[in-house]
Amino acid sequence: MGPVELLHMSVFSQSFSPCGRFLAAGNNYGEIAVFSLSAALSPDASQASQKPILNFTAHDGPVFSLLSTDTHLLSAGNGEISAWSWAELIKKSTKAAWTRKPSYETSLEIPEINAMIINPKDNSLIVGGGDNNIHIMDMETGIFKSVLKGHTDYIHCLCFKEREEEILSGGEDGAVRIWGHTEIPLSHFQTCSGMASQECARPQFGKWISCLATDSDWMLCGGGPSLSLWHLRSMSPTSVFPLPGCQREAVFYQDLIMSVGEGPHVSHCLHGGTVKAQIPCTPSSLNTLALNLKNTEHRVMTVGGSSHQIDVFTNFSYKAFSLSF
Amino acid sequence: MSSDAVKKRKPKVIRNEEGTPETKRGRAEGEQSVEMEERRRQCSVHFITLKKLNRLAHMRLKKGRDQTHEAKQRVDVLHLQLQNLLYEVMHLQKEINKCLEFKSQHEEIELVSEEEFFQEAPAEISRPHVTRDDHHQLTLARLDWELEQRKRLAEQYKMSLARKEKIHKAIEQKREYLSSLQPGLQNIMQASLPVQECLSMPFEQMQKQAEVARHLPPPLYVLLVQAAAYGQACDKTLSASISGDVDEAKALSRPPEDSQDDESDSDAEEEQQNTKRRRATVGVQLDDKRKEMLRRHPLSLCVDLKCKDGSVLHLFFYYLMNLNILTVKTKVSTTTDLSGAVSAGELLNSESLLNCLYASDHGQETPNPTNRYQFDKVGITTFADYVSDLGHPYVWVQKLGGLQFSSDGAQVCVLMGSALSASHMERTMKLLQGRLQARLALHKQFSSLEHSIIPVSGECQHLFPAKVVSGLTLVPVEQELGFVQHVLKAGLLRETDLFFMAVVERGTARLLAAVVVNPRYPEVMPLFSLSLHWKGERSGRTEDNLRAMESEVNVFRAELQGPRPGFQLLTNQIQRLCVCLDVYLEMESQVCDGSEGPKEFPREKMCLRTARGPSRLKPFKYNHPQGFFSHR
Numbered sequence: 005m006g007p008v009e010l011l012h013m014s015v016f017s018q019s020f021s022p023c024g025r026f027l028a029a030g031n032n033y034g035e036i037a038v039f040s041l042s043a044a045l046s047p048d049a050s051q052a053s054q055k056p057i058l059n060f061t062a063h064d065g066p067v068f069s070l071l072s073t074d075t076h077l078l079s080a081g082n083g084e085i086s087a088w089s090w091a092e093l094i095k096k097s098t099k100a101a102w103t104r105k106p107s108y109e110t111s112l113e114i115p116e117i118n119a120m121i122i123n124p125k126d127n128s129l130i131v132g133g134g135d136n137n138i139h140i141m142d143m144e145t146g147i148f149k150s151v152l153k154g155h156t157d158y159i160h161c162l163c164f165k166e167r168e169e170e171i172l173s174g175g176e177d178g179a180v181r182i183w184g185h186t187e188i189p190l191s192h193f194q195t196c197s198g199m200a201s202q203e204c205a206r207p208q209f210g211k212w213i214s215c216l217a218t219d220s221d222w223m224l225c226g227g228g229p230s231l232s233l234w235h236l237r238s239m240s241p242t243s244v245f246p247l248p249g250c251q252r253e254a255v256f257y258q259d260l261i262m263s264v265g266e267g268p269h270v271s272h273c274l275h276g277g278t279v280k281a282q283i284p285c286t287p288s289s290l291n292t293l294a295l296n297l298k299n300t301e302h303r304v305m306t307v308g309g310s311s312h313q314i315d316v317f318t319n320f321s322y323k324a325f326s327l328s329f
Numbered sequence: 330m331s332s333d334a335v336k337k338r339k340p341k342v343i344r345n346e347e348g349t350p351e352t353k354r355g356r357a358e359g360e361q362s363v364e365m366e367e368r369r370r371q372c373s374v375h376f377i378t379l380k381k382l383n384r385l386a387h388m389r390l391k392k393g394r395d396q397t398h399e400a401k402q403r404v405d406v407l408h409l410q411l412q413n414l415l416y417e418v419m420h421l422q423k424e425i426n427k428c429l430e431f432k433s434q435h436e437e438i439e440l441v442s443e444e445e446f447f448q449e450a451p452a453e454i455s456r457p458h459v460t461r462d463d464h465h466q467l468t469l470a471r472l473d474w475e476l477e478q479r480k481r482l483a484e485q486y487k488m489s490l491a492r493k494e495k496i497h498k499a500i501e502q503k504r505e506y507l508s509s510l511q512p513g514l515q516n517i518m519q520a521s522l523p524v525q526e527c528l529s530m531p532f533e534q535m536q537k538q539a540e541v542a543r544h545l546p547p548p549l550y551v552l553l554v555q556a557a558a559y560g561q562a563c564d565k566t567l568s569a570s571i572s573g574d575v576d577e578a579k580a581l582s583r584p585p586e587d588s589q590d591d592e593s594d595s596d597a598e599e600e601q602q603n604t605k606r607r608r609a610t611v612g613v614q615l616d617d618k619r620k621e622m623l624r625r626h627p628l629s630l631c632v633d634l635k636c637k638d639g640s641v642l643h644l645f646f647y648y649l650m651n652l653n654i655l656t657v658k659t660k661v662s663t664t665t666d667l668s669g670a671v672s673a674g675e676l677l678n679s680e681s682l683l684n685c686l687y688a689s690d691h692g693q694e695t696p697n698p699t700n701r702y703q704f705d706k707v708g709i710t711t712f713a714d715y716v717s718d719l720g721h722p723y724v725w726v727q728k729l730g731g732l733q734f735s736s737d738g739a740q741v742c743v744l745m746g747s748a749l750s751a752s753h754m755e756r757t758m759k760l761l762q763g764r765l766q767a768r769l770a771l772h773k774q775f776s777s778l779e780h781s782i783i784p785v786s787g788e789c790q791h792l793f794p795a796k797v798v799s800g801l802t803l804v805p806v807e808q809e810l811g812f813v814q815h816v817l818k819a820g821l822l823r824e825t826d827l828f829f830m831a832v833v834e835r836g837t838a839r840l841l842a843a844v845v846v847n848p849r850y851p852e853v854m855p856l857f858s859l860s861l862h863w864k865g866e867r868s869g870r871t872e873d874n875l876r877a878m879e880s881e882v883n884v885f886r887a888e889l890q891g892p893r894p895g896f897q898l899l900t901n902q903i904q905r906l907c908v909c910l911d912v913y914l915e916m917e918s919q920v921c922d923g924s925e926g927p928k929e930f931p932r933e934k935m936c937l938r939t940a941r942g943p944s945r946l947k948p949f950k951y952n953h954p955q956g957f958f959s960h961r
Contacts, residue, residue, distance in 0.1 A: 008883050011816070012876070016944075116942055289871075
């Protein structure tokens, strides 16, 4: 990687290992880098410990989504999903455990996979991507069980409600659809249709939904429209967050909402609708935010975006240091 | 005294006589006259006695004096005699000494030792029966023998002289003969010149050059030899020649003894002069010392590299004697006229033409570490001030001259001298030619870019769609630009880089592209940074799509390079930039709600999807035969 390539690198996805000591990140060149958090957070960390312990090319196209199961790291490239064993990765072996492709209708352009989530109850993998459909794959057998059709434009993000086993999907067409066990969406709603006077709509940006998060009855969604907190049973927005850019990822954390998107900062917001803080970071716009909650020793938040550097926050209020590709 | 006494008595007497004239006159007048007569008689007797005594005394005195005088005379005579004798004694002694010290001339003549004499001399001369006893005779004999020997040798000497004269004359004759041959040879040489040219074996030229080359300083000599060798072997168009003042060079290499004497004399003169006139100021002295330190050798080397299109790169190599480094100055001569491109004036500037031929070889500082100490003595802070006068001391120039300095990187190079020069010659010549051609190509491209025509060569047409609407203007830029800061932070911008701004316009949209061209173009890709003015200002920092456009233009070297040697790189990049702007503007109108009225840029480019991925990038990649746009 020359300095010009590094200058134009973007980090799209991150995932922590099951033990919580390693971080995997995927970039737009199709590479996955594994960083050792324990080395980077130790008191005698140096410049070298902020470099990846392993860096390999996983896919042809950009790696838009990474997901960790108990034993494997799943990465999504151009229309394919690969699994890598964490134990092997830590030993620096780069052989994929398996690679599967969902069946696509068009053959001219291979659609990307933007989001992956796991349904732990029936051990299935749910992926959504560029072909406007959601594919569900059984993890044990590797067969794609079903296809959920309904979106009219490509899917940006997926989210899973554990209690009711419902899948929420947000797409470029501006619709958020809720799917149950059948292939017909339970319900869907458009954040902007018929509600032009809604506070969250922002026509100057567009109508796409690029981030979704749920916390039992509440749902966060944002993108073209402003980031807003919805009450699912009444399907109405309760608070709208006045963040200037388009948000790409948002999570619930304790009683805060943390979101990243356009603009070089992480926004901390309260449920009431106020923006509590905006923490500055290195990349000029952010794509992904990840919280390491599995490991109490290395409880950090990492963000990545339009830069080859990934910022690490040990105290969520300020940036501690940066890992770099 | 007795006369005084007498004279005293006399008045007494008279007085007495006169004293009693009244009382005794009467009675003793008769007695008195007899007494007086008596007394008068006594006086006269006394007087006479006195006189006699006086006379006697005088005579006695005189006699005494005469006696003394006589004695003295006698003593004086004796004294004189004594002195005379003493003088004579001294004189005689001197004479004796003189005689004793007398060195006869014969003693100065070196005589053979006695044994040799007795051995060598014939019996008549040596006469041993006489000479063994008598030293005088021996000496005489030896002197005789000496005389005879000398006479004999003098004879021999005369004969030898005569022979020498004869031989001398013979030599002179032969010399005349040879010198009469010289003009004949010259004529032959002149006549053979056309033959030499015909056969392209310029012996005479080479001989002349070899003559002059003897006076070159060693690094220039190595360079000349290696360049000529390379030219003969690999590149027939390369030519090397020597220029400069040969006499001065000869003067520099004169033996030092003469000059030392001259120096001491001239120092003495100078000192005398200095006391008379005012001393030069310290600044002028320092200046002179500096000039002396930076002095160039009078001879310089000129190497001409010709390229296929007829343009020539002239390299002038100079040797700085006190600093022991080589410097180079360049000049480009082309077959076509190059004026026209305003912004491209920097490209062929002789100061910066050869910058960074090898990475980070700026040629502003001297590569010889000892020069640092020399500069400190005369107060030169940086060599960069003198570079425009003296030429650039690039590291590759030192290597071509066989000069190796310990500061050259961490490699321990075992090669020295000619081997070092030979190992670098080919690569450097190729780089130089490549550099000239790249710059000329760039110059041509710039002059057409300034007229808003992007010269895309035929081989590269497949990279771009048929219709590109955006138009270009090229502007040289000096000031700081905000959207270039990220390049500065990444350390990709250096002083030696050339900096331009291209403006691509379509409709109301204006795209500013700041271009950083490394001197080693096309080995190093030019770097573009974008800023779009359309409904607000966006840059590659704020918007992902512009960043994707930047990466489309900056990163994909293999696609944009075109055919070897890759001179089309910049024009292809600019063409691609125009294509990307078209795509951006046309796709943008699709995404926003068309609440503002008719779209400004109707969609003309074919693509399958307008947005893809979490950052919703536009399709910037052009697929050739199918002619549609897709995402990377």
